[in-house]
Amino acid sequence: MNALDFANQLKGKFGDLLSGPTEFRGEVCLTVVDAGKVAEVCAFAKQELGFNLLVDLSSVDNYGEDPRWTLVYELYGITHAAHLRLKANVSEEKSELPTVSGVWRTADWHEREIYDMMGIRFQGHPDLRRILMWEGYPYFPLRKDFPLAGRPTELPEIAFTKTAPIEGGPFVTAPGGRDAIEREPRVRTTEN
C-alpha cells in the first residue's frame, strides 16, 4: 500500500470533504475542504489507516488571498512507511479550527507554536498559550504583515522588544575606575 492508495481510501470514505489527491515530487497531498472536519479525517487516518506519527504541523500565511491560512499536516505510518500530507484552509475572519491533539498528543506543542506565530486558534486545545514568545506579546510574528525587524513593545518585569536597527550602535563601557553601576550606559550623561 503506498501513499496514493491510502489517499484514495480516505477519499472513498470522506468523498467530497477531501479534494485531491495531488502529487508533486513523489508526495501525495489531499486538501480538506471544510477545516471544521479535519479532526475526524485525522482520527480516521490514525485508527483505520495506521498513520500513527504526526511528523509535522505547519501553517502558511497566504497574505492577500482568501482563505488566508493554510494548515499542513504531515502524516506518517511507521508500519507501512507511507507519507501523506493533508491541508486545511481557514479564512481570516474565522482563524479557528478544531484541534488534533486528541488524535496525536504531539500536536499539542505544534498547535501552540502555530497560535504563537500566526494567531490561529484551535478549538478544544487543552492549553493554548504562547510557547516561543512570552505571554502578553501583542503580535503574531510569522504573519506576512509583521516586519522582520520587529515592533517595539514593553512589558515591564517580563520582556521588552525594540526594532532591530539597521545602522547606529549601542553604547560602549567606559574604561576602568568606576564600578558597574556608574559604568552603565543609561547612567552616563554628557558630563562623564
Add this chain to the structure above:
Amino acid sequence: MSEVQEIQIGDSSAQAAAAGKALSRPDGEELQDMQGEKMVLNMGPSHPSTHGVLRIILELDGEVISKAVPDIGYLHRGDEKIAENMTWTQFIPYTDRLDYLAPLANNVAYALAVEKLLGIHDKLPPRCQYIRVICAELARISSHLLGVGCFAMDVGAMTVFLLTFTEREKVYNLCESLTGARFTTSYTRIGGVSRDTPPGWCESVRNFLNEVVVSIAEVETMLTRNRIWVDRTRDVGVISKETAIDYGLTGPNLRGSGVEYDLRKAHPYLCYKDLQFDVPVGSVGDCYDRYLVRMEEMRQSVRLVHQCLDKIPGGYENQAKEPVNVADGKIVLPPKNRVMTSMEELIHQFMLVTQGMNCPAGEVYFGHENPKGELGFYINSRGGGAPYRLKIRSPSFVNLSILPHLLPGHLMSDTVAILGSFDFVMGECDR
C-alpha cells in the same frame, strides 16, 4: 536497673495539628495546606546542565515531582521568518546554528530538502553523495560524543566529558581542513558541496576512526557496567512505544523505546541503500537504553564511514576529477575562470548570487535522520529565489514536548538524568 523507655515519635501531622490548635489558628485547614504543600521550583534558563536555555517549572512534593511545565523560547531567533527574506543559499549558515552540535548534518538536510524541491535530490553526482554521507556520519559521531559526555557530566562523571571532548576536537580538525571552520561549517550547497575534499583528508578520517573506536570503548568501560551509572539511569524515564510514537519522538529517543524507525533505512536517501549498517533498538525505553543506543550508533557510524571511504568514487584524492556538483549552471555557481571569460556563465553567476536559483512553485517535505531525531524541512515555494514559507520540523522541539508527561513521579535528581538522556539542543528547539 535500666529502664527500657520507648521513644515516642508519634504522628507528626497530629502533633502539628495540635500545635496549630495551641497557637489558636482560626482553622486547621491552613496548617493542613502547609503539610501537603507543594514547592514550586524554577529550574531556570541559566543552569549548569549545558543543554542551553531551557526553563522548567517544577512542582515538587518533597523530592517527587508532581508537575513539570517546560518553558522554551529563550533562544527563539526567528529563523523561519529570516528564511523568507534570504535566498536559498543565504540560508545555509542559519541551518548550521540550528543543531549546533552537528552542523554538517543540518547542512546536508537543508540542501537535500531544496534539491527535492528542484527535483535533483536523487540525481546528485556519486562523489558528492559519498562526501555528504561521510559528513553526516561524522556529525553524528560528534553529536553523540557530546551527548554522552554531557549526560555523564550532569550525572556526575566528569572524566567522560573531557575524554569525549578530546575526540570532538579531532572532528573539529577534520571539519576545519574540509570546510574552513571548526563548526558552523556551511559546507553543502544546493546541488553539491562547496569544495572537494582536500588532499590527505580521507587518510586523516581513517586515522580518526581508528582512534575514536578506542575512545568509545574507554567510555564504555567507564560507564556501561558502572554501578552508579546503572542505578541512576536504569528504569528512569521509561517511555513506552505507543507514548513515544504518539508524542512524535524520533531518532535515538524513539529507538530506545523499541521502535525500529530510522529514516536511513525506511526512506534511503543519498547512497545509504548501498551501505550496510545496523540500527540499534532498545527494549525498555529508559535512560540507560537511550545511552546504549547512542553508543552503538556511534560504532555503526564508524562502520558507515569506513565503507564510504572504501567506495568513494574517485578515490581519496579524486585524481579522476569526479564532479561534486550537479552540472547545471542555473543551480550551481560556475567555475570562476569561466565566469570571467564566458557570457553565459557570467549571467548565471550574477543571477544566482543576486536573486538565488529559481525553484519551481510547489511544496515539499524532506526529513533527514539527524543525530537528535528527524530534522524536517517543509518548504512552500511560489517560485523564485527565496522560499515563501520554510518550516523547520525540529526534533528537539518535539522530543521536549513529552516532558510534562514524563517527569511527574520521578525524583528531583532524575530530572537531570532524563534531560541528559534526551540530548536536546535549544538552538534547534527554539529556532
Add this chain to the structure above:
Amino acid sequence: MQTQTEIGYDRKIEGDVIHTRVDSAINWFRKNSIWPMPMGLACCAIELMATGSSRFDISRFGMEVMRFSPRQSDVMIVAGTVTYKMAMSLRRIYEQMAEPKWVIAMGACASTGGMYRSYSVLQGVDNIVPVDVYVAGCPPRPEALLDALMKLQDKVQREPFLATLKKTAPAQASV
C-alpha cells in the same frame, strides 16, 4: 613608591621582599583567578566548553572554575544569542554578581546581534549590561576567547582600585 613601576624588587638589600603598590598587588591576585560565570546560551557556549577542555586549557589562567553561581564569579561570559525573552534573566543574574565584575560579550550575536536581525533578538548584550571585551567570530575560536581573557586581564591590571576606594570613602585618612 612614587615611581611608575608596579613592582619593585630589591633582593640584595632586603632579601625576599617586594615593594609594590596595593593596587598592583590586588589586581595581580585578581587577574590570575578570574572565575567566569558562563552565560552559555547558544553555539558559542560549545566553544566556551571547548576552551575549558583539555586542548585549550583555560585552567592555565586560573579560570577553570566555571561556577554557574553569580555570587561566586567575577566575569560573565555572554556566549550566544541574547533574545529579548532571555534579557531580563540575564540582567537579573548580572545584578546578582558581586563587585568587581566584568562582562565579556563572546561572539557576534552577543556583541551586536550577529546575523540575526529579527524581532526577537536583542541587538547586542551591551543594551543591558556594560561590556568590557567584545570577541568577534561566529563562533570565535577558543584562541580568540583566550586572547579576550588576556585583554581582560590587562584591563583588570589597570583598575585603580585604591583610588576608587579613596574617592568613595573620604573620611578614611589613609588605607
